[in-house]
Amino acid sequence: MGEGMTNLLIPGQTIGIIGGGKTARMICLSAKKMGMRIGIIDENPKNLASDVADWQIIGAVSDTKKLVEFANKVDMVLYDDEQIKLSDLLALSEVTILPQGKVLVELSKNRIEERAFLENCNVNIAPYRVAHVMVDVYDAVEYLGYPCIIKSAKPLVNQPNVVIIEGMEDISKCADMMAHGPCIVESLIPKTKEISVMVANNGVDKPVFFPISEKAKIHKSLEGSVGPIHLLEELEQEIYRIAEILTLTLRVKGVLTIEMFINDMGIIYVNTISGVPTSDGYFTEYACTLSQTDALVRAACGWPLSLEAREEQWLTIEVDKHHYPQLIGQLPYQKNWQIQVFGANVSMIKDSRAGAGFVAIPVEQLSEAYSDAIGSQIWSD
CATH class of the missing domain: 3.30.470.20 (ATP-grasp fold, B domain)
Structure with missing residues (x-):
């Protein structure tokens, strides 16, 4: 049906969200205030958004067949991050409305x-040069000067995507990253x-x-x-x-x-x-x-x-699963803080560094807000 269209959705219609993470949960809560019904697709049945959605399909967000099945059940599809494949977005655009489109997803991947x-x-x-092989890196560094930063053109999983170059001896550190494809070399301003x-x-x-x-x-x-x-x-x-x-x-x-x-x-x-x-x-x-x-x-x-x-000005700090027990321990003491927890399923988060919620601290003096955050000992390690 297309992307970026100006269709009007009204209360009672259904928004589908690809992904069940913290952003999907917050989107669900916003849509509920507008009277929308919400469906989600995620491979984890106990995802962070599942307790606020009306229904869900259990399936990987990379499963094209499941995504199309999902899209046929909703009036519009939103995504909660930009990891979805471009080919899948194209397939979804044939059957439903994709207001976010695919251009930003495309740019996020390269x-x-x-x-x-x-x-x-x-x-x-920032001034930059594209590097396809290691000799390009040396040429780019000579042109841009030190310090500079080397970034993989495409997101890499389970390895660094960025290397800081402060001198000639650092350039070899990007060899593994370069082996996975082109990079950009950028002035570190x-x-x-x-x-x-x-x-x-x-x-x-x-x-x-x-x-x-x-x-x-x-x-x-x-x-x-x-x-x-x-x-x-x-x-x-x-x-x-x-x-x-x-x-x-x-x-x-x-x-x-x-x-x-x-x-x-x-x-x-x-x-x-x-x-x-x-x-x-x-x-x-x-x-x-x-x-x-x-x-x-x-x-x-x-x-x-x-x-x-x-x-009002606010200092916001995310709380990961690892620090979640310390956050709970502070609940009786932080009367001026606003605290959002990403649902009843935070205990199901596998990655201890994944977000479980956030705090918002009102700011009168920023240094005092910093002291309050540090003094709470929530992030003490």
């Missing part, structure tokens, strides 16, 4: 194509801020922009996100100008997340783009009149969008 797309949009990105901005678009009205959030380096390896943040007016205007260009060029129907960084000269670089909600948008649950998943579902269903930011 950094070379993503970089070429961003260049064609005339947005600023010193940055003062890593930020994200999300845009929602229903394909009819003007795009709606979420406030900007910033990556938070809290303590050692503990990271989170702070939002909303405010920057110089001219910086914010440029960030939103870039976001609008990318949204309209991609004909987004849903949400677009754009990760950028800013150097000490105030120059903005686009790092990567995604068509699904991310952890950088958790703050929207409390800081905005629409959350990122509310906006995704409303936009995908062709509903109008209206968004206002609230005054």
Whole structure:
């Protein structure tokens, strides 16, 4: 039936979600508020979204036959990450509506194509070169200088996708990665801020922009996100100008997340783009009149969008399964925190580092919010 179409879905119709992870669960909850029925497909019958969906099909999200069977039972299909095969998206588009389309999935699977797309949009990105063999890496490093970063063009499983090159002796470290296919060699530009901005678009009205959030380096390896943040007016205007260009060029129907960084000269670089909600948008649950998943579902269903930011700033930190018991231990003591747990099935998560929930800490002074997080001992190891 097609992708990016402007069909209107109404309460009582069925949205199908490919995947049953934490994002699928949050999409389910947003869709339920709109009166939609929800079906999911996932190979794990006790997935994180299963206790909020109306029904599910047990099957791998890579099983084309199961996916088509699933698509025939719903009025529209959303995906909760970008791991789905492009050939499967094409097959699904024959039988149902795919508002998120396939372009962002295609770009997520190939950094070379993503970089070429961003260049064609005339947005600023870090200087880079494509490397097909090791000699290309040496040539690229000579051209770009140190430090630089080497990234696999396509996602690799169970091995590094990134190597930092600070000197000639580091180049050989990328040989294993290069053996799996082309890479990009990119200048490693010193940055003062890593930020994200999300845009929602229903394909009819003007795009709606979420406030900007910033990556938070809290303590050692503990990271989170702070939002909303405010920057110089001219910086914010440029960030939103870039976001609008990318949204309209991609004909987004849903949400677009754009990760950028800013150097000490105030120059903005686009790092990567995604068509699904991310952890950088958790703050929207409390800081905005629409959350990122509310906006995704409303936009995908062709509903109008209206968004206002609230005054409060929030520090959000994900809690993985390994740290989940410590989170539960803090429940009686953190009266000002907002806590979201990804359902009754978190105990079924196999990967101890997979997300089990997140906390949102109200910010008056950021240093105090950091101290509260560290002092809770939830992430003490």
